[in-house]
Amino acid sequence: MSQSLAPALAIRETRSESRFVTAARRLLHHRAGMCGLTVILVIVICAAFAPWLAPYDPAEIDYDAMIAPPSWLHPLGTDEIGRDILSRVIFGARVSLQIVFVAIVLSLLVGGAIGLASGYVGGRTDNVLMRLMDGLLAFPLLVLALGVIAVLGPDLINAIIALAVVNVPGFARLVRGQVLSVRERDFVQAARATGAGHLRIMVVHVWPSVAGNVIVYASLRASAVLITESSLAFLGLGATPPTPTWGQMLATAMEYWSAWWMSIFPGLAIFFAALAFNFFGDGLRDALDVRIGE
Amino acid sequence: MPDSSGTAFLAVDALRKSFGPVRAVENVAFTLRRGEVMGLVGESGSGKTTVGRLVLRLVEPTSGRVVFDGTDLGALSGRQMRRVRKRMQIVFQDPFSSLNPYQRVGEAIEEPLIVHGLRGERAQRQERVRELLSLVGLRPAHAGRYPHEFSGGQRQRIAIARALASEPDFIVADEAVSALDVSIQAQIINLLRELQQSFQLTMLFISHDLGVVRYLADRTMVLYLGRIVEMGPTEELFAAPRHPYTRALLSAIPDPDPDRRRERIILKGDVPSPIDPPSGCAFRERCPFALAACAVEVPALRAVTPTHSKACIRDDLH
Numbered sequence: 309m310s311q312s313l314a315p316a317l318a319i320r321e322t323r324s325e326s327r328f329v330t331a332a333r334r335l336l337h338h339r340a341g342m343c344g345l346t347v348i349l350v351i352v353i354c355a356a357f358a359p360w361l362a363p364y365d366p367a368e369i370d371y372d373a374m375i376a377p378p379s380w381l382h383p384l385g386t387d388e389i390g391r392d393i394l395s396r397v398i399f400g401a402r403v404s405l406q407i408v409f410v411a412i413v414l415s416l417l418v419g420g421a422i423g424l425a426s427g428y429v430g431g432r433t434d435n436v437l438m439r440l441m442d443g444l445l446a447f448p449l450l451v452l453a454l455g456v457i458a459v460l461g462p463d464l465i466n467a468i469i470a471l472a473v474v475n476v477p478g479f480a481r482l483v484r485g486q487v488l489s490v491r492e493r494d495f496v497q498a499a500r501a502t503g504a505g506h507l508r509i510m511v512v513h514v515w516p517s518v519a520g521n522v523i524v525y526a527s528l529r530a531s532a533v534l535i536t537e538s539s540l541a542f543l544g545l546g547a548t549p550p551t552p553t554w555g556q557m558l559a560t561a562m563e564y565w566s567a568w569w570m571s572i573f574p575g576l577a578i579f580f581a582a583l584a585f586n587f588f589g590d591g592l593r594d595a596l597d598v599r600i601g602e
Numbered sequence: 603m604p605d606s607s608g609t610a611f612l613a614v615d616a617l618r619k620s621f622g623p624v625r626a627v628e629n630v631a632f633t634l635r636r637g638e639v640m641g642l643v644g645e646s647g648s649g650k651t652t653v654g655r656l657v658l659r660l661v662e663p664t665s666g667r668v669v670f671d672g673t674d675l676g677a678l679s680g681r682q683m684r685r686v687r688k689r690m691q692i693v694f695q696d697p698f699s700s701l702n703p704y705q706r707v708g709e710a711i712e713e714p715l716i717v718h719g720l721r722g723e724r725a726q727r728q729e730r731v732r733e734l735l736s737l738v739g740l741r742p743a744h745a746g747r748y749p750h751e752f753s754g755g756q757r758q759r760i761a762i763a764r765a766l767a768s769e770p771d772f773i774v775a776d777e778a779v780s781a782l783d784v785s786i787q788a789q790i791i792n793l794l795r796e797l798q799q800s801f802q803l804t805m806l807f808i809s810h811d812l813g814v815v816r817y818l819a820d821r822t823m824v825l826y827l828g829r830i831v832e833m834g835p836t837e838e839l840f841a842a843p844r845h846p847y848t849r850a851l852l853s854a855i856p857d858p859d860p861d862r863r864r865e866r867i868i869l870k871g872d873v874p875s876p877i878d879p880p881s882g883c884a885f886r887e888r889c890p891f892a893l894a895a896c897a898v899e900v901p902a903l904r905a906v907t908p909t910h911s912k913a914c915i916r917d918d919l920h
Binding site for chain 1: 625655658660685688690692694695696699700701702703704705706713714717718730746747748752761764769833850
C-alpha cells in the first residue's frame with residue numbers, strides 16, 4: 309500500500325500555470341466579458357469576410373429601391389440612393405474596426421512610450437512631458453479631434469491620427485502613474501541591485517505589472533474611440549463618402565427622418581460594438597485582477 | 603572569523619544624503635574587513651535603510667565616498683557599476699514585495715546569472731538554480747512556481763538564493779527577518795549565519811531588533827537621526843554601552859526573567875524631525891544626561907578604546 313503511494317507522493321517538477329493562462333481561464337468564466345468578446349468576434353468576422361457575407365456591393369445602387377424599407381430583397385432597407393443598408397453596415401464594420409484598432413494601437417504606443425519615459429526617467433523630462441499632456445487634456449475630446457483635422461484636412465487617415473492624438477494623454481498618464489508606483493517597488497530595486505540594465509528592468513520588471521492596466525484601459529477606450537469616430541463622421545470629418553462607416557451612415561440618415569431604418573441599424577451597430585468593448589474591458593479587468601476606474 | 607589583517611574591504615567615508623530638506627544620513631563613516639558582519643541598529647527613520655542603499659549605490663549620496671575592495675564606487679560609470687554589482691547584493695525586508703510577482707522563482711534566481719553572463723548555457727544556469735534552491739533549504743522542483751505560492755519564510759529563502767546567485771562577497775541584509783513570524787525568523791537568521799560562515803561573506807546587517815544583531819554581528823553601530831552615535835564590538839557594546847542612547851535602546855529589550863531588577867531608561871519625547879534637528883547633539887533633548895554644552899556643537903564620533911567609539915561629550919557616565 310505505502311509502496312504504491314510513494315511515486316504519487318514524490319515531489320514532481322511542478323511548473324505553475326503561467327499568469328497569462330490563468331487570466332485567460334478567468335476571462336472564459338466571465339459572462340459579460342465573454343458576451344463582449346463574442347460580439348467583437350462577430351464584428352471581426354463581418355469585417356474580415358464582408359465581401360462574402362454582404363448580399364450586395366456597398367456602393368451598388370438599386371434604382372428600383374431608393375429609401376426602401378426593410379424587405380426580403382433588402383433586409384435592412386436601402387438608403388437615399390438605393391444602396392443596401394445591411395451590406396453597408398457589414399462593410400462599415402471593416403472601416404470602423406480599422407479606425408478603432410489603428411487609433412488605439414497608435415495612442416498606446418505613443419502614450420505608452422511617453423508614460424514610460426516620464427515615469428522611469430522622472431525629473432525635468434517628466435515635467436515637460438506631463439505639462440504637454442495636461443495641455444492636450446485641457447481641450448474637450450471632440451474639440452481637440454476637430455482641431456487636429458482642421459490642421460491636417462479631413463480624410464480617413466487624418467481622422468485616425470486625430471483619434472489617436474486625443475487618446476495619447478490618457479495612456480501617457482496611466483502608464484506614468486503605474487511606472488511611478490512600480491519603479492519604487494522592492495523587486496525593481498532588487499533588479500537594479502542585481503546589475504540589470506534599464507532596458508531589462510523596464511521590459512522584465514516594470515512592464516508586466518503595467519501591461520494589465522494598459523490592456524484593460526485600451527479595450528475600454530476602444531468604445532470611446534468608436535463613438536468619437538461616429539461623431540466625427542457625423543460632422544462629415546471622417547472617411548470620405550464612398551467608404552461606408554457607421555457614423556457617416558447616421559449623418560446621412562439625419563436628412564431622412566421618416567426612413568427610420570437608415571439611422572436605426574448603423575446606430576445599433578455602434579451601440580452594440582461600444583457595449584461589447586466595454587463588457588470585454590470589464591471582463592479583462594476582472595481576469596487580470598487590475599484596479600482601474602473609468 | 604573576519605580577516606584580521608586590518609585592510610578595509612569596504613570603507614565608507616563622510617557619507618551624506620539629503621532628500622530635499624530632510625537630512626537622512628549625516629557624516630556616516632565606517633569600515634568593514636573581509637568576512638566581517640556589521641550590525642546597524644536604530645529606530646525607524648534613523649536612516650538605516652538609506653545607509654544600506656547608499657553603500658550599494660542604489661541611492662546616490664549627496665556627498666561622501668564608498669570604497670569597495672579598493673574601488674571608489676562613486677567614480678564608476680553606470681556600466682562599470684553594474685559590473686561591480688555582481689559582487690554586492692541585498693536582501694530586502696519584505697519578501698512579498700522584493701520578488702517580481704510575474705517572474706517564476708527559477709527565473710528570478712537565474713536573473714543575476716544572465717545579467718552577468720555567468721554559466722553561459724541555459725542548462726548550466728538551471729543546474730545552478732537548483733543548487734541555490736537546495737542551498738537555502740527549498741526544493742529544486744520549486745523553480746517553476748510563482749512567488750505567491752510560497753510563505754513569507756520561503757520567499758525570503760528565495761530572495762537569499764537570488765542574492766547568492768552571482769557569488770557576491772558582500773551582502774546588505776536590510777531588516778531581512780523583521781517582516782517574518784518569530785519562529786520563521788530564527789530559521790532565516792540561522793540560514794544567513796550558515797551562509798555567511800561558509801562563504802565568508804562580508805555583511806551589513808540592518809535591523810531594529812537588537813537580539814538578532816547581537817547574535818549575528820561581529821561589530822555593531824548605532825544610528826540616531828542619520829548619525830552614528832556609537833560603534834564597537836558587539837559583545838562589548840551590549841555589555842557596556844557608552845552612549846546614553848544605546849543604553850536606552852538596550853534597556854528597552856524585554857527580559858524573560860520577571861524577577862530581575864534592571865535599570866530602565868524611558869526616553870522623553872519622540873525622535874526629532876530630520877528637517878530641523880536640535881542644535882549640537884541631536885539626542886540631547888531626550889537625553890537624561892544632557893548638559894548645556896551638548897547644544898553647542900555636534901559631538902564627533904571618537905574612540906573610547908581602540909575598537910570602540912561614541913559620539914557623546916560626557917565621559918563621566920561609566
